[in-house]
Amino acid sequence: MKKLKLQAAVMGVAACFSLGLQGAANAVPGGDVSVMAHPTGCYDGLYDNGWYMSCTKSNGGQYRAWVRCIPFNGGPKVERDAAVWKSSGLSIVSCPPLTYVETGGQWTRG
16 A cells, blocks of 8 residues: 555656646746846956956846956967956956056857
């Protein structure tokens, strides 16, 4: 009898998953689910010895600045990305010591 009860319980759990009843537990109450888009209204530019970036609307996406630096004494160019993806505020990345900015730009992701 115990085996029959266990089998019925397992079948009940399997039916819940196959019918999609688990989705109710993960639903956002009263919220609308939308696809994340790339940020818009972005601008960037030279900032001290580095590069900055900001966007007026994140649209659920994220952004960060990058910079390409040239060593004063020659050698290979150095590229750096800001460490943190942002959804608001400034993203700032700096060149390492003894280098200067060649150019910079922005990365975005949805």
